[in-house]
């Protein structure tokens with residue numbers, strides 16, 4: 001089979017080396033004669049995987065000791081609800097920014113539970129953008145400020161984070177581990193694993209321990225951060241295979257210069273695609289330049305017909321998953337950490353060739 005490059009927005013490309021290792025030890029993990037898929041989560045093999053996963057992640061993101069790492073389920077979507085359920089009490093308010101489809105979902109969910117102030121809204125802006133961090137006017141006494149670090153669908157990303165008194169809460173599903181972050185202003189970061197961390201089924205939460213301590217307890221046990229912190233993310237059966245692959249992915253990132261090394265490569269990769277877009281009038285970027293996502297490059301062609309043809313011809317050429325999200329159309333190249341540079345070069349070559357034939 002000829003080489004395929006997977007531009008899917010998620011579940012997304014995983015490092016080849018990680019998949020190969022998982023394949024090699026699928027039937028017999030570490031000489032145990034059984035698979036990770038059938039091992040007890042209380043057994044020594046899985047406990048070692050779990051511990052290494054946490055330790056590697058802490059090292060990669062330089063997570064201080066006053067933050068806990070939780071491995072949960074339910075996806076980022078469950079965090080849309082768990083965050084306000086845990087952190088907001090009767091009469092309290094949280095600030096949210098609306099930068100696109102995912103932020104909107106987080107807001108809608110929080111509104112079911114608590115009072116939410118949307119203090120900036122760029123959801124409808126075209127070209128797409130995220131709010132200006134420096135211009136935000138937080139609500140006095142707001143318990144936290146929520147934002148979506150990278151809007152996977154529109155391809156707009158925060159380059160500088162809000163600087164407010166309240167702790168920041170961020171959905172970093174489609175950018176976690178792609179760049180270094182200073183955790184000081186943060187109270188909580190959450191991410192579904194299926195873009196940069198591993199397969200779906202695992203949701204990683206980084207949370208300041210004092211926020212867990214002061215969180216609500218009058219909510220169902222399974223939804224309390226406290227439950228999961230106390231049980232070291234083993235309150236119920238964890239998504240063992242996802243945690244195992246996540247552990248292998250953290251090793252893989254470590255072997256590539258850690259987050260700093262990966263960040264450099266990500267900038268090189270996205271830079272090449274954006275240069276190809278900017279080199280001609282035929283292509284136009286969907287996001288304003290200062291908000292362009294390093295992970296999800298969104299762009300348009302002169303007509304919808306050409307976009308459809310681009311998507312189908314590129315797929316036939318082994319460049320799969322370039323069709324934009326159904327809600328916004330256009331094209332989208334998701335080039336997460338594990339996406340190879342040679343796949344980016346293949347896309348750029350295809351773009352030039354497609355324009356020559358259709359421009």
Ligand SMILES: Cc1ncc(COP(=O)(O)O)c(C=O)c1O
Pocket residue numbers: 010074075076077078102148150151152153171172173174192193
């Ligand atoms: C930024 C962002 N937030 C939330 C989600 C929803 O994640 P999940 O499917 O894990 O609930 C996605 C999924 O694509 C996403 O990209």
